[in-house]
Amino acid sequence: MNRIVEEGDALPQPEGPFSDAEALELLMAYRKDPSNLDCPLCGPSTIEVLAFIEPDIDPSGFASVTDPEGDYAAALYCHTCHRAIGILAGAVRGE
């Protein structure tokens, strides 16, 4: 029920993926300051956190919305180049 990307939804439809290098850049930026994310291509103030999702994304592309605690991923969307990405944003330091 909590799918974040579904046909017919009002949510923006991504037009393509970010590269691995861009994904890494976004991940580092997110860990530094989640409220200040720059798109590697478009620059500052274009990235929005659409939702927090389970880190394991279904092969069909559906993801369950979750709380930003423990293991989770953040679904990011750039309003300028219309690309979306899920980055693993949860704590990674052991227990």
Ligand SMILES: [Zn+2]
């Ligand atoms: Zn962009």
